[in-house]
Amino acid sequence: MLLEDVRNSAFDIGDLNQLKLDLNSTQPVDVGEYITQLPKQDRAIAFRLLNKHQAIDVFEYLPAEVQEEIINSLHDVQVAQIIEAMSPDERAELFDELPAGVVKRLLQELSPEERQATATILGYAEGTAGRVMTTEYVRLRDGLTVGEALSKIRRQDEDKETIYYAYVTDDNRTLMSVVSLRQLLFTFPEVLITDIASTRVIKVRTEMPQEEVAQIMKRYDLIAVPVVDREERLVGIVTIDDVVDILEEEATEDIQKLAGVSGGDEQPFSSPLVTLRKRLPWLFGVMLLYIGASSAIAPFQETIKMVPVLAVIMPLFSNTGGTVGIQTLTVTIRGLGVGELTPQDTFKILRKELQAGLGTAVALGLTMIMLSLIWAPPQERWVSLVAGTVMATNTLVAVTLGTLLPMGLKRLKLDPALVSGPLVTTMLDAIGFVIFLTLISTALHIFHLKA
Amino acid sequence: MLLEDVRNSAFDIGDLNQLKLDLNSTQPVDVGEYITQLPKQDRAIAFRLLNKHQAIDVFEYLPAEVQEEIINSLHDVQVAQIIEAMSPDERAELFDELPAGVVKRLLQELSPEERQATATILGYAEGTAGRVMTTEYVRLRDGLTVGEALSKIRRQDEDKETIYYAYVTDDNRTLMSVVSLRQLLFTFPEVLITDIASTRVIKVRTEMPQEEVAQIMKRYDLIAVPVVDREERLVGIVTIDDVVDILEEEATEDIQKLAGVSGGDEQPFSSPLVTLRKRLPWLFGVMLLYIGASSAIAPFQETIKMVPVLAVIMPLFSNTGGTVGIQTLTVTIRGLGVGELTPQDTFKILRKELQAGLGTAVALGLTMIMLSLIWAPPQERWVSLVAGTVMATNTLVAVTLGTLLPMGLKRLKLDPALVSGPLVTTMLDAIGFVIFLTLISTALHIFHLKA
Numbered sequence: 001m002l003l004e005d006v007r008n009s010a011f012d013i014g015d016l017n018q019l020k021l022d023l024n025s026t027q028p029v030d031v032g033e034y035i036t037q038l039p040k041q042d043r044a045i046a047f048r049l050l051n052k053h054q055a056i057d058v059f060e061y062l063p064a065e066v067q068e069e070i071i072n073s074l075h076d077v078q079v080a081q082i083i084e085a086m087s088p089d090e091r092a093e094l095f096d097e098l099p100a101g102v103v104k105r106l107l108q109e110l111s112p113e114e115r116q117a118t119a120t121i122l123g124y125a126e127g128t129a130g131r132v133m134t135t136e137y138v139r140l141r142d143g144l145t146v147g148e149a150l151s152k153i154r155r156q157d158e159d160k161e162t163i164y165y166a167y168v169t170d171d172n173r174t175l176m177s178v179v180s181l182r183q184l185l186f187t188f189p190e191v192l193i194t195d196i197a198s199t200r201v202i203k204v205r206t207e208m209p210q211e212e213v214a215q216i217m218k219r220y221d222l223i224a225v226p227v228v229d230r231e232e233r234l235v236g237i238v239t240i241d242d243v244v245d246i247l248e249e250e251a252t253e254d255i256q257k258l259a260g261v262s263g264g265d266e267q268p269f270s271s272p273l274v275t276l277r278k279r280l281p282w283l284f285g286v287m288l289l290y291i292g293a294s295s296a297i298a299p300f301q302e303t304i305k306m307v308p309v310l311a312v313i314m315p316l317f318s319n320t321g322g323t324v325g326i327q328t329l330t331v332t333i334r335g336l337g338v339g340e341l342t343p344q345d346t347f348k349i350l351r352k353e354l355q356a357g358l359g360t361a362v363a364l365g366l367t368m369i370m371l372s373l374i375w376a377p378p379q380e381r382w383v384s385l386v387a388g389t390v391m392a393t394n395t396l397v398a399v400t401l402g403t404l405l406p407m408g409l410k411r412l413k414l415d416p417a418l419v420s421g422p423l424v425t426t427m428l429d430a431i432g433f434v435i436f437l438t439l440i441s442t443a444l445h446i447f448h449l450k451a
Numbered sequence: 452m453l454l455e456d457v458r459n460s461a462f463d464i465g466d467l468n469q470l471k472l473d474l475n476s477t478q479p480v481d482v483g484e485y486i487t488q489l490p491k492q493d494r495a496i497a498f499r500l501l502n503k504h505q506a507i508d509v510f511e512y513l514p515a516e517v518q519e520e521i522i523n524s525l526h527d528v529q530v531a532q533i534i535e536a537m538s539p540d541e542r543a544e545l546f547d548e549l550p551a552g553v554v555k556r557l558l559q560e561l562s563p564e565e566r567q568a569t570a571t572i573l574g575y576a577e578g579t580a581g582r583v584m585t586t587e588y589v590r591l592r593d594g595l596t597v598g599e600a601l602s603k604i605r606r607q608d609e610d611k612e613t614i615y616y617a618y619v620t621d622d623n624r625t626l627m628s629v630v631s632l633r634q635l636l637f638t639f640p641e642v643l644i645t646d647i648a649s650t651r652v653i654k655v656r657t658e659m660p661q662e663e664v665a666q667i668m669k670r671y672d673l674i675a676v677p678v679v680d681r682e683e684r685l686v687g688i689v690t691i692d693d694v695v696d697i698l699e700e701e702a703t704e705d706i707q708k709l710a711g712v713s714g715g716d717e718q719p720f721s722s723p724l725v726t727l728r729k730r731l732p733w734l735f736g737v738m739l740l741y742i743g744a745s746s747a748i749a750p751f752q753e754t755i756k757m758v759p760v761l762a763v764i765m766p767l768f769s770n771t772g773g774t775v776g777i778q779t780l781t782v783t784i785r786g787l788g789v790g791e792l793t794p795q796d797t798f799k800i801l802r803k804e805l806q807a808g809l810g811t812a813v814a815l816g817l818t819m820i821m822l823s824l825i826w827a828p829p830q831e832r833w834v835s836l837v838a839g840t841v842m843a844t845n846t847l848v849a850v851t852l853g854t855l856l857p858m859g860l861k862r863l864k865l866d867p868a869l870v871s872g873p874l875v876t877t878m879l880d881a882i883g884f885v886i887f888l889t890l891i892s893t894a895l896h897i898f899h900l901k902a
Contacts, residue, residue, distance in 0.1 A: 025651070029670055154636055163633055164615050181632065182614055185605055200476070218699070219480055221692040223674060240691050241672040244698065248669070251702035252785055255709065259781035259872070260774050267791065269799075272807035279778045279807070280814060286774055287818055290767045297766075298826055301759040308752040311762045315748075315880055316741045318766055319773075323711050323737055323873040327730050330710035334703055340718065348720075356723035356730070363731060367738055375749055421710070421872070422774040429766055 020049040032061030044073035056085040064097035080109040087161060088117040089134045095122060129213045130206035133227045133236030138166040140193060142176055147189025161239050162224050168197050173233040175226055177201060203228050206235060213238050214246040215339045254337045257417035258330055286422045293430035300437040306444060309376040313387050314433065320364060321394040321432050322425030328353055328402025329424055336406060336416050343411040350403045357399035365392035386439050394432040471500040483512030495524035507536040515548035531560040538612060539568040540585040546573060580664045581657035584678045584687030589617040591644060593627055598640025612690050613675050619648050624684040626677055628652060654679050657686060664689050665697040666790045705788045708868035709781055737873045744881035751888040757895060760827040764838050765884065771815060772845040772883050773876030779804055779853025780875055787857060787867045794862040801854045808850035816843035837890050845883040
């Protein structure tokens with residue numbers, strides 16, 4: 001909250017004492033942002049003004065490249081302290097980004113337990129529950145009383161990511177039940193925890209994709225969910241703060257893929273080269289598709305020459321059909337993304353989309369007829385009837401594709417957002433244009449034969 | 452988790468005892484979903500199989516229209532029990548949806564405290580912190596010791612939404628500091644809470660928009676945030692489970708507006724009529740814009756007649772330019788949505804987009820030249836140079852509009868997602884076509900003069 005003050009203070013006029021005070025009394029995330037936006041050469045200086053506790057907290061909020069800079073500028077002892085104090089999931093994330101040599105050196109400096117925790121997490125595939133979990137949770141053995149459990153929790157070091165849930169296991173670490181701190185506080189100390197703990201534990205497997213973990217925690221309003229391995233042994237927990245980030249990331253990915261920005265989320269401040277790399281392939285994809293579409297349109301040049309109003313009608317046609325397709329596509333992909341839809345709903349949704357689509361088709365078809373009547377010179381007015389019919393057909397094709405394409409991909413266990421918006425609009429263009437021009441040239445043909 | 456079993460069991464074969472067992476041992480959210488998908492006449496029957504505690508929990512997970520059905524089918528005493536036990540924020544949400552007469556009757560049946568809590572929340576505008584907060588939080592007076600605080604927390608009724616944070620106030624309920632249950636547990640009982648509570652409290656005002664509250668809680672990794680009124684008096688808290696829902700809702704709204712689906716989030720299973728109402732206005736908007744665009748294109752019919760390859764080139768042109776515009780627009784709107792961008796960043800982002808845009812412009816321009824060389828008959832090959840140039844220009848216009856339009860709206864404190872994708876593509880089409888056709892017809896004119 002004090003970020004603005006900090007930003008406008010001290011640094012440039014060299015009053016480091018004031019800056020030190022400010023930085024140590026500001027929220028870590030704000031200090032992290034402040035340090036990140038400093039010129040490169042000032043970042044390490046500012047970081048060294050932090051006291052030990054604040055330094056550890058701030059470090060977790062720095063982007064990977066700034067973390068690496070700081071690591072390179074500090075003494076090994078300081079680095080070791082910070083890395084040791086990080087939570088295992090944050091540490092695993094950092095190690096993912098660092099050069100292998102640096103990671104190896106840092107791993108050696110960790111305490112055996114922390115090294116073990118990091119190795120465990122790094123052993124799971126990226127984007128799974130195992131990778132985003134933390135190993136710092138409260139575990140209780142199943143024979144304890146409530147009083148014993150509470151004093152065990154009180155003796156835990158402060159590192160545990162949440163102490164608000166404790167997980168009860170047997171001798172083999174098999175997850176038996178869960179008990180909340182709230183339940184423990186509201187119960188007499190001599191009661192056995194097994195008498196109050198809930199055995200209906202919602203849990204996830206290490207290999208579950210992170211977005212499914214997030215959906216489960218959202219659905220059941222959980223602050224933390226236990227992660228178990230194939231043998232049902234407890235290996236970690238995923239906490240709500242990670243879930244919030246995962247949900248936002250997934251939403252950003254969906255929204256960007258729909259717009260034709262590929263490969264995960266592009267940050268607004270990504271470099272122009274990253275931006276190009278994420279966007280150009282889609283643009284060339286659109287063009288490539290168009291080569292196909294255009295070779296289908298090219299033979300009709302004669303037709304267009306004879307009825308030039310077509311060149312006025314066709315863009316409207318293409319834009320409106322594309323919009324219908326994207327509307328349906330977006331509602332479907334988002335529904336799949338937030339878990340409101342499953343491939344089992346395909347026909348239910350298709351029916352509803354076709355019902356709404358029929359209304360849309362009639363409305364757009366009639367509008368198209370009116371508009372082309374206005375635009376066309378008298379001898380070309382007959383075109384408007386064809387235009388209206390094709391507009392209506394194209395609308396129905398659009399809602400069908402917008403529903404079936406993502407649903408089909410999901411059923412094949414592929415990412416439904418693979419069919420991005422530009423892809424669908426281009427397909428719709430090609431289909432619509434070819435039908436339209438074929439009909440018109442057929443009509444011309446018949447008409448000329450008659451003339 | 453047992454939902455599938457429940458679905459396939461009991462109900463149709465009339466084994467209500469088994470169903471009763473199942474429903475009372477299943478997670479409330481799953482039971483809520485099961486009841487919702489039942490035929491109308493069976494919902495109340497299923498609901499009455501729930502024991503009191505489960506009924507209260509399940510009720511909160513039902514959609515508003517099913518809640519209303521249940522209310523109408525139960526005895527007044529049962530309804531009163533359920534409504535009394537709901538958390539005040541959920542209750543306010545329900546009352547929002549119910550007819551005024553029903554709300555009045557229900558309000559009278561509430562206990563004075565619960566009535567007061569509901570009235571407070573309903574007094575704030577929809578979509579603000581005051582409306583999504585709950586009034587069930589733990590408040591401590593500032594003179595207490597840790598031991599006294601803990602036994603006060605133990606005496607709280609189990610209703611409080613979270614007991615993991617306690618808020619310390621003075622006699623006037625002015626928020627002074629916050630202390631976590633964790634801190635209390637880790638401290639000796641005789642210490643004063645004022646000695647360990649943090650006075651750097653992150654708090655929000657009642658009138659803050661809910662999406663800003665969500666962004667703040669996400670930024671600072673909070674499970675709950677206190678809500679204060681203008682006089683800094685504590686009036687409620689917003690908890691993380693609401694934030695997760697708010698963030699998803701906001702993401703859905705952004706994604707749908709970009710696709711031209713208006714008026715908040717359309718559910719996949721909305722009725723076809725709702726679907727039409729949310730989508731048709733955008734389609735007509737697109738068409739309306741096109742009337743403008745087309746009256747600009749219409750005068751060029753002669754030109755198109757003379758150079759029919761234009762009709763092949765123009766759709767490619769339009770689709771590619773539109774895609775570039777939507778890519779930029781999406782990254783900008785999403786950046787604003789998740790709080791990574793502010794209007795202050797406008798020129799920084801515009802510079803970056805133009806740098807990337809220049810690369811895109813060159814790539815697409817050259818491709819356009821090549822493609823139109825292939826498509827055009829020999830006497831029309833000169834068109835390709837114009838097409839390439841206009842393609843490149845249009846790309847730069849696209850990234851500029853995609854950045855400036857949402858940034859400008861945000862600066863004016865309007866919703867940046869008001870400029871949806873279809874709007875931008877249509878604008879780009881109009882601009883591109885007019886430039887293109889003007890250049891071509893000018894060239895034709897000069898060429899013919901020479902000939």
